Amino acid sequence: MRAQLIPHEGPDADAALTPLKGKADRVLVDAPCSGTGTFRRKPDARYRLTPEDLEMHVGRQKALLARFATLVKPGGRLIYGTCSVLREENENVVEDFLAKHPEFTVKPVAELLGAELAEKVGPGPFLRLAPHTHGTDGFFGAVLVRAK
Template sequence: STDNLPLPVQADVRDWLWDKLVAQYGEAEALTIGRSMHEQATLDLRVNTIKGNREEVLAKLIAENTSGVTNITTTPYSPIGIRMPNRLNIGRHILFTEGKIEVQDEGSQLLSYLVAPKRGMMVADFCAGAGGKTLALGALMRNTGRLYAFDVSEKRLHNLGQRLKRSGLSNLQAQVISSETDPKLKRLNGKFDRVLVDAPCSGLGTLRRNPDLKWRQTPQDIAELNVKQANILARAAKLTKGGGRLIYATCSLLRDENETIAEQFLATHPDFKLLNAAEILAQQQITLDTGDYLKLLPHLHNTDGFFAAVFEKQESAKPEPKPAPESAPVAEA
């Protein structure tokens, strides 16, 4: 038995990480979290509602299941998710090649519902990566409005291009930016109804899928990420229009990357207020109450570890200053 080993060894994490988890969750839950990261993650699929519906896709997957797998089910929280037990390779599956399904963790699917984009809105995915969440947002917008995917990596956005072709979406525009301070963002200040910041983070919520992360990350890395997270969120705030919403999300378990960033943001941005995540989900018939913030943990929700906060910009916020004439020196974005 491992029961008499030191607790960080039982949890299979480095001492610094163990100390942070204990400070946040207490010893018992920290140990449960550590152990839950050894469980195999499920394979979650998102049904692309532009091209199909969950009942039809689920029926097809069950009908052709010849391996005797009995537990192909709907996801408990996401209304568009299907949970597969095994890491099946669905890359060649007709449902995938036709764009009816994408691989996406249920937690990530729920994040798009938390953004709650409506038809005809202007929406930005500010750290789009390969665009899994962007595509989910586009489907929720029913392919209307305008959806921007920003990222600093051309390669990641190229991958999004491949997925976009399958998705059937035509409301999406991908744009490479040099950093969050790229001057080309300036003309978009105050334009967006929804801005999602799925921030660069430690990824410690995804250890079931990426176990090596816990050995690679150091406290110094976390401190550097915190600076980046705060800067990106502050820049994204400028893109948000009065009455619009800014959503900050990570796949981290650490308060330093989550609540602390959200609290600092609110303290320095009095024109934003925190909205209750559970209420936003409830408005979309999703019953999941983790308080003001969305906080998902593998041992409680069978998803990756996720955190999200929704901020709303006050209508009375003064309008963005008019851009200076072209000849004037360009101010910082």
């Protein structure tokens, strides 16, 4: 296994991505987000989040997901995660991505975690952890598979 941290912005970003296009088995996009999933530990943060901030995060998340999708080889996985509990940053971003990238499909978490564990993280194809249910920060995860 080889892991590589790739810059997503700045002058070196494009140069770092070009030789990796279509070669990755797995790409993790740990997207910058509003951090709403951490509000139980950082309650003051809820008063600093503005609609403009949220819009900026969503735009950045969509751009990062599309950019790093180019690295995934056929049959490979694109994993998207945030520490947000907001649908705008989670399901909506993934749904927008899938509408624009029909070569990707969602891999349901139940297939990856097994039925017993998947039942504990909620219904639907995504991983969703909630502070009041799981005793963790809020978290969202989606696994997207590129067609072979």
